[in-house]
Amino acid sequence: MMSITLPSRYEDLNPAYRGRLRANPEFIGLVQAAFRSMEVSGGIRFLPLFGLSGSGKSSAALELQTHLPELQVLSLSRAAIESSEQLYLEINGAKSNNHKGIVAIIDQYEEVAIQRSAIPTAFVEALAVADRGIFQKKRVLFIWLTTSKNFQAQLSAATSRNTRILLRPEFEISGPAxxxxxxxxxxxxxxxxxxxxxxxxxxxxxxxxxxxxxxxxxxxxxxxxxxxxxxxxNPDLQDLSQFRIVILWPVTDGIRINTVRQFTDPRQGYKVDWPAWYRQLNADDRAQLPLDVYNKTRLYFDLRLVPVAAADIETLCRDLEKSEIELSKTSLKRFSETHFFSIIKGSWNPDRYAPLRERESSRAEQARTWYSGVTTKPTQVGRRLALVLRSLGLDAEYEQQIESRHSKVKADILVKILKQIKIIR
Incomplete structure (x- = not known):
């Protein structure tokens, strides 16, 4: 299933889409004015730019080159903010490619300034020195993006010794109308x-x-x-705790019904009785059993062994070679009343539990004959039972592979109910 996305930040946008972002006429006009001024008066310019979070500061600044292709836009590293030598290296290292000027972006480094309050002043002073020296013949507009008006004011105040480089002290970007x-x-x-x-x-x-x-x-x-x-x-993160594993056991006589009872707690929805299972192991099997895996399995997984009378599924599982078939409403109703279906649906009520009993009837005898020959067709039976479950309103598919970072397993039938997933084997 494909995840749905709706980015709200510039860095999360598809790169191919960034160039289609709408231009900000006021901002572009100010940038144009800055470079016209530099052409006449020389030197560099500095613009502390304020905008609320989500107003489009980064989009407007970083996409200037899309709208003004004669300019080169680059993002300065944090090291360039803290070191004048690194700043000079990054500006001088920018490839010109016949660009008429550079726009250098500092994107919201208030957290650095909070930790080291001298950085704004030191950075602007480094610009003032470069304006008269190393950047004298370069056309560079430095734009510091911020979400704080107080910080914007600090940046503007830091230019007091060289006010010429300050393009505008209180420019605010508001984004599209x-x-x-x-x-x-x-x-x-x-x-x-x-x-x-x-x-x-x-x-x-x-x-x-x-x-x-x-x-x-x-x-x-x-x-x-x-x-x-x-x-x-969007799908949730994979949650293994939501998986329930249900083993379906069609029974045809009292012996098998009693066998299920020996290894499960029927009143609790046929949860597997792990100690009863362990007691049936012989000494060799117990010696070879990896206890850490056994303990993790019995404590973590919700495993059920649920009997269903073969007579309740036989009429639904005829003509198994057909993938689609019209199912008998009477047979569907009978199946919907089984313990198995109530557990899968999540409507099991232990107070209404009635033990499954052996049936003596022509229908039961017919089911015994059918069951003795159908065990060689597990995939077809799974496909048909998935159809039965869908006909009763459940989201069920057969032969579905489930993967996690640990391993993978194929479910004979996978049923999804709200946020719980049931695997039928």
Missing amino acids: RELWPDIIEETFQVHNDGKDLADFEIIRNDLTDVTSPEHSTLGSALEQIGQHLSNY
């Missing part, structure tokens, strides 16, 4: 989910219009709200 959000959300979803429509997942246009309300301050917040609804359609 709210009326564009529904179209952007739909487009983002389709691109990341093989063209599927949100309507297929019970999200209609009115739902998208609702998330443009003032409750959501940014497009990122609106995307996350829709994503919360979509998360219901």
Whole structure:
């Protein structure tokens, strides 16, 4: 099953989609003005850019090269923020490829500044020195992205010794207009989910219009709200504790019915009685039994050994060579009243438990004859019983492989009920 995705952050977007992000005209105009100014006056420029989380700061800054192809955009490393030598190396190491200027992005390093409060001032001072020296003939616009207005103010104040490099002290980016959000959300979803429509997942246009309300301050917040609804359609992490293993034993006489009782607790839904099973082992088997595996198995897995009268399935398992067949309603009703079906469905009630008894009838005798010859067709029987379970409203498939990081196993029938998975052998 394919997972549903709706990224709300730039770094999670499909790289092929990033170039289709809508431009921010005000921001692009400011960048254009910065490079025109550098052409005339020389030097570099610095822009502390504020935006709420999810407003599109990273998208707007990192995709500048898409809209302004004569510029080269690069993200500075954390080391370049802390070391002027590393800063010079990264700027000088940028390949020009006939670009007319460089946009260097510092993406939200407030956590560094909190730990070392001198970094903003030291970084801006390094820019001021480079403006008069190593970067004198380069055209570089440094943009520091932040979600804090106080931090933006600190960055602006740090340029007090060289105010010429400060492009604008309080620039804020707000992202696309709210009326564009529904179209952007739909487009983002389709691109990341093989063209599927949100309507297929019970999200209609009115739902998208609702998330443009003032409750959501940014497009990122609106995307996350829709994503919360979509998360219901994604599969959970594999949970082995939800697996129940049910061994179906068609019985034709009292001996086999009593055998099942010896190894199970019928009133508790035929849970396997592990001590009873262990007592039946001979000395050699007990000596060879890996006790650690045995203990893990008996303590962890919900294992059932459930008898069902062969007469209750014989009429449903005729013409096994046919994959599809019209099943008798009377036979389906009889099967739905078996202990086996109530355990699979999850409706077992121990207070209503009635012991299974041997039957003496022509139907029982016919079932004995049938059962003696059908045990060589396990796959066909599994296919038919899966059809029976589906006819009774359960999600059942035969010959299904289940894998985990530990191993894999093939279930004769796999039944999924809500978050519990039952394996029938």
